[in-house]
Amino acid sequence: MNEFVETLLELTWHEPKSSYDVVIIGGGGHGLATAYYLATQHGITNVAVLEADYIGSGNSGRNTTIIRANYGIPESIRFYQHSLDLYSTLEQETGCWIMHATKGLLWLAHTESAMRNERARAMLNTACGAETVLVDPTEIKALVPQLDLSGGGRYPVLGASYHIPASTARHDRVVWAYAQGAMQRGVHVLQNTPVTGLIRDGDRVVGVRTATGDISAGVVMSAVGGNVSQIAAHAGVRLPVRTHPLQAFVTNGYAQGFGPIISDTELLCYISQTARGQMLIGHEYDRETSYSLQSSFQFLQANAIKMSYLLPFVRDLKILRQWTGRCDVSADFSPIMGFTDVDGFVITTGWGTWGFKAIPAGGEAMAELIATGRTPELIEPFALSRFAADHAMADQGSTGTR
Amino acid sequence: MLIITCPNCGSRPVEEFRFGGEIPQPPESITDPFERDLDQVWMFTNVAGVQTERWFHDAGCHRWLTATRDTSIDRFVD
Amino acid sequence: MHAPERLDGLRVVATPDALDHAWFEGDVVVFRIAHDEVIAFGAVVAEVPDEHAIVERETAFVGWGLSYPEFDDLVARHVEWPLPTERPALAQGMAAGLPVKLWFEHDRVLLVVSSGFAHEVVERFRLPAFAESVKKQDTRRMRA
Ligand SMILES: Cc1cc2nc3c(=O)[nH]c(=O)nc-3n(C[C@H](O)[C@H](O)[C@H](O)COP(=O)(O)OP(=O)(O)OC[C@H]3O[C@@H](n4cnc5c(N)ncnc54)[C@H](O)[C@@H]3O)c2cc1C
Ligand SMILES: [Zn+2]
Numbered sequence: 001m002n003e004f005v006e007t008l009l010e011l012t013w014h015e016p017k018s019s020y021d022v023v024i025i026g027g028g029g030h031g032l033a034t035a036y037y038l039a040t041q042h043g044i045t046n047v048a049v050l051e052a053d054y055i056g057s058g059n060s061g062r063n064t065t066i067i068r069a070n071y072g073i074p075e076s077i078r079f080y081q082h083s084l085d086l087y088s089t090l091e092q093e094t095g096c097w098i099m100h101a102t103k104g105l106l107w108l109a110h111t112e113s114a115m116r117n118e119r120a121r122a123m124l125n126t127a128c129g130a131e132t133v134l135v136d137p138t139e140i141k142a143l144v145p146q147l148d149l150s151g152g153g154r155y156p157v158l159g160a161s162y163h164i165p166a167s168t169a170r171h172d173r174v175v176w177a178y179a180q181g182a183m184q185r186g187v188h189v190l191q192n193t194p195v196t197g198l199i200r201d202g203d204r205v206v207g208v209r210t211a212t213g214d215i216s217a218g219v220v221m222s223a224v225g226g227n228v229s230q231i232a233a234h235a236g237v238r239l240p241v242r243t244h245p246l247q248a249f250v251t252n253g254y255a256q257g258f259g260p261i262i263s264d265t266e267l268l269c270y271i272s273q274t275a276r277g278q279m280l281i282g283h284e285y286d287r288e289t290s291y292s293l294q295s296s297f298q299f300l301q302a303n304a305i306k307m308s309y310l311l312p313f314v315r316d317l318k319i320l321r322q323w324t325g326r327c328d329v330s331a332d333f334s335p336i337m338g339f340t341d342v343d344g345f346v347i348t349t350g351w352g353t354w355g356f357k358a359i360p361a362g363g364e365a366m367a368e369l370i371a372t373g374r375t376p377e378l379i380e381p382f383a384l385s386r387f388a389a390d391h392a393m394a395d396q397g398s399t400g401t402r
Numbered sequence: 403m404l405i406i407t408c409p410n411c412g413s414r415p416v417e418e419f420r421f422g423g424e425i426p427q428p429p430e431s432i433t434d435p436f437e438r439d440l441d442q443v444w445m446f447t448n449v450a451g452v453q454t455e456r457w458f459h460d461a462g463c464h465r466w467l468t469a470t471r472d473t474s475i476d477r478f479v480d
Numbered sequence: 481m482h483a484p485e486r487l488d489g490l491r492v493v494a495t496p497d498a499l500d501h502a503w504f505e506g507d508v509v510v511f512r513i514a515h516d517e518v519i520a521f522g523a524v525v526a527e528v529p530d531e532h533a534i535v536e537r538e539t540a541f542v543g544w545g546l547s548y549p550e551f552d553d554l555v556a557r558h559v560e561w562p563l564p565t566e567r568p569a570l571a572q573g574m575a576a577g578l579p580v581k582l583w584f585e586h587d588r589v590l591l592v593v594s595s596g597f598a599h600e601v602v603e604r605f606r607l608p609a610f611a612e613s614v615k616k617q618d619t620r621r622m623r624a
Contacts, residue, residue, distance in 0.1 A: 227450070229446065229447070229448035229449075229450075230450060238429075238441060238445040238446075238447075239445060239446070239448070240444040240445055240446065241446060241448060242423070242424075242446050242448050243448055243450075243473075245476075287420070287421040288416070288421040288471075288476070289421075289423070289424070289448065289453070289473055290473050290476040291450045291473055291474045291476075292473075292474065292475050292476035294476060298417060331444055331446075387440065387444045387445075388440050392444075409515070410513070410514045410515060410572075411571070411572050411573060412561070412562075412571075413561060413562070414561050414573045414574070415560055415561065415574070417574065418573055418574045418579075460579070461572070461573055461574040461579035462572040462573050462579070463513050463514040463517075463572060464513075464514070465514050
């Protein structure tokens with residue numbers, strides 16, 4: 001947080017208490033949205049969100065902000081579509097300008113088999129209530145005049161699935177909107193407060209340890225992004241999650257408007273234009289697990305080349321910034337939300353490279369779960385217990401997970 | 403640039419290799435055979451520290467090798 | 481510079497010790513690609529003292545013979561790892577994004593790739609392509 005941000009928002013900072021009904025570890029989108037919905041929908045405000053650094057310092061402030069519902073299995077499409085709907089009314093609800101903009105997303109196909117995939121995606125999405133149609137090269141060209149339909153001679157564009165309601169929003173404004181809404185209702189948000197351990201009473205988790213003292217809690221929720229395995233280990237919980245770096249970069253401003261978001265599962269990269277006019281380019285996650293936030297030249301090189309096949313104009317742009325986040329990638333590429341085998345300890349994780357779009361629906365569902373002690377129907381398929389039940393939710397529905 | 407030393411081919415940039423992940427190690431504390439299998443198949447220690455892991459030399463000898471890497475800084479150790 | 485040759489031979493998987501003592505008939509170049517595997521280009525018959533040895537015909541590689549000035553000019557700058565100094569020597573790894581095998585002899589270097597990458601080699605290293613006549617010729621034997 002800095003002065004500029006503080007003047008935009010009405011935030012009231014508190015001294016930590018020694019006990020709360022709910023302690024949420026991690027002040028990213030998921031942690032703060034859960035606190036917000038606990039307060040707004042369930043009247044539970046004796047809640048603290050403990051953030052190691054500043055709010056939004058994790059992936060929620062580092063992502064490429066794509067909000068979409070065109071996933072690969074019905075359970076996911078339904079969940080993400082609900083999140084997309086919540087996003088579209090979030091400005092009204094919170095009174096905060098999150099710069100939400102509907103852009104549409106084109107998922108390009110360069111081969112016949114990719115065309116079959118996109119056709120199947122469009123049909124499945126439509127059947128599950130997410131608006132996706134198949135478009136041909138002429139229609140694509142009308143949406144993105146800059147696109148080289150020959151793909152630099154290497155990646156000819158045969159068609160695409162077009163997910164019409166896909167959108168973007170300013171990531172840190174989403175974090176701040178939820179933080180402000182929660183704090184206005186009495187939730188404590190404590191920055192620079194890393195959780196160093198969990199307090200256990202027999203089989204139960206009953207609180208957290210911090211450098212400034214122990215805090216007891218009725219329920220502890222982990223929403224720590226890529227650090228989830230460490231927090232869960234304090235509770236003796238092992239997770240089907242690996243932490244992978246994900247990188248992205250932006251160029252300097254591109255003077256022309258650039259309509260939709262373009263995604264490419266064959267080239268494993270995607271691009272959109274930010275509100276400032278910069279071209280924002282992302283890619284699949286780094287293959288080796290790591291907690292390092294070091295960005296690589298190899299990543300820049302590979303992506304700059306790939307994008308220039310599709311959009312020759314990017315050759316004339318300059319790379320402005322490059323950065324990395326730590327992603328909690330689940331073994332089946334679906335989120336993991338809900339109870340663990342340990343009483344008093346719930347988790348929201350497995351958000352990998354795709355969890356920004358899920359912040360509203362994930363937060364809302366976790367708040368209901370904590371408030372009622374029951375798993376909401378919408379997230380039942382995403383329980384941790386699915387792995388033991390041999391019911392993994394394999395969904396390689398993100399650009400980088402194929 | 404990260405360098406891996408392949409016993410067959412010598413020192414090569416990491417881009418020549420495919421990552422095979424941490425070697426699954428169900429903790430001793432899990433004794434039930436079903437729980438051990440479950441852990442072996444699905445769970446990861448995902449340590450932020452030194453990890454023993456497998457790499458496949460894709461651009462060279464096509465053999466798996468074992469390496470140790472500190473995942474908190476992404477550097478090989480030894 | 482010459483057009484590439486198709487390299488035929490035998491691929492053998494056996495114990496490391498058996499491979500140390502293997503014998504191949506003919507005018508062969510033997511690539512020890514791993515401790516337990518060799519490709520013997522030019523070989524038609526192999527004797528390997530390992531009853532479990534796997535011996536298969538290998539026809540999936542092509543090679544370009546380059547003089548050292550040609551190698552230095554066209555290939556060496558694409559290699560981002562140290563090249564061997566002894567002769568003969570095999571080096572395998574990535575060059576210009578392609579998995580290559582390099583065989584260093586006293587007076588020439590053989591650049592070998594899996595034939596699926598042949599056209600990429602031509603493009604990326606600016607090496608000569610297959611001539612139509614070469615394609616049809618049986619080049620089971622390599623010129624030394
Ligand atoms: C480059 C990049 C691009 C992405 N693009 C997209 C996209 O286009 N669309 C999309 O939907 N998703 C995208 N994602 C994924 C998305 O950003 C994440 O899934 C999402 O932000 C996760 O939110 P979170 O609240 O779970 O985690 P985070 O935002 O990472 O928050 C976790 C917080 O926990 C804190 N924390 C960690 N350990 C502790 C501790 N011990 N004690 C206290 N606090 C702790 C961290 O400091 C952090 O602030 C992208 C991610 C990256 C890195
Ligand atoms: Zn090797």
